[in-house]
Amino acid sequence: MIERLSEARLGALPSIVARPAYDRAAVGIGVVHLGVGAFHRAHQAVVFDDALAAGDLRWGVLGASLRSSGVRDQLNPQDGLYTLVVRDGAEEHLRVIGAGRGVLVGPEDPAALVAAMARPDVHIVTLTVTEKGYRLDPATGDLRFDDADVAADLADIDAPRTAPGFIVAALRARKAAGLKPFTVISCDNLPHNGKRIRAGVIAMARRIDPSLAHWIEVEGAFPQTMIDRIVPATTADDIAGLAVRLDVIDQGMVKAEPFTQWVIEDWFAGERPDFPSLGVQLTDAVEPWENAKLRLLNGAHSAIAYLGALSGYEHVHEAVAVPAFRAYVEALWDEAQTTLNPPQGLDIPTYRDALMARFSNAALMHRTRQIAMDGSQKLPQRLLAGAAERLAAGQGIKALALGVAAWMKWQSGVTEGGEVFIVDDPLAAKTAERLEGVDDDPSRVLALLGLSEVFPTRLADDNRFAVAVTDAYLSLSRNGAVEAARLAVE
């Protein structure tokens, strides 16, 4: 029987895999990460691993899952170790990441996680809890006090359930202990992610203890970030394939593209690793980076995910190999880029070429349905913000409107080939309810435009927007996604 990857097995790994060269026993916990999914393991954890490798042993990461115990069961039996598999075409690089110092499961023992976050050596709390984990209204960015878990946190902050709840509880404990706050670094693709988590935390703290809210306002740091690396979900085949090469089973492995980028607003409440020497950009202006990434990379990702998945393309590289989809992505970028204010150091044509090459990476097997998930939380920042700005400037939105219409079509839960699927989205029940018994296309579009959580009123009420999205939706029904994409570019 093949054994699991572990500290004891490190020495026996084949030489094709790089492994931690630092003394893991001496590594402290300087970071608590909420939401230890694949993205964290392939992105921020690698930077902290680099910090450890550079000799600063403070930056080990205690992971936390706020929902299930799955990741804990993958990583704890492996002493926190896992392999990062970087793939591009035929090339592959393997590296064992040693920064993980174990995983706690929030719902099993919330107080233990709060206590861990309140330890004096913890200076940073990073989060990847996905858009919906912030419990914010996607259209307004306000904390959703009507959310049952937010209400539970307010009723008993000693046993929190939500990400903002854990942060509030831990900051409260730190204040009581006379410690500084930790720096909260949101690593999710939310617009103004730092501002949003800060607002959510302060709003919750204010209801619990106004003086705590004031302390967080004055002493806390919630830098805005832009984070980028394409990290498809690991499959059972990936794990089996790696086991053949390493002769150990690694249940925690993650796969990613070579590209990685992290831009962080230079605002910290306490200590931090020497980020610039680790390839992380510190800047005063993250927003231009963030908008470029959200509207070009993520905007095209979402649009192509819906169009591709509707027309039966399972992976992103297959979808962008279809000439009509490829041309459509370029047209979408032509529209989106007029709304950007590119930061110094970002050349848009070069960035677009690089993005297309990244989308075409056939070794990643990035599923369109993975990206299609949670669209209600993604649409506003990826497609709608750009559309609103273009309309305000009197410009057309043909390509952006097709992306929005494709999301709407996806809400029907049937592909063009007639396959019925479950819409994986926190608003799925609401959208289904709105679509119930509505048969004609324009009425379906209208029904979804009424979702105020997704469409800001100004946009929903803008006739030009409604017309463009309805035309695109009708074209999808009549022509199918590939032809609709071709027509949108003409």
Ligand code: CS2
């Ligand atoms: C993707 C992102 O699943 C999705 O919605 O668009 O996860 C994307 O791969 C990353 O943001 C790339 O940095």
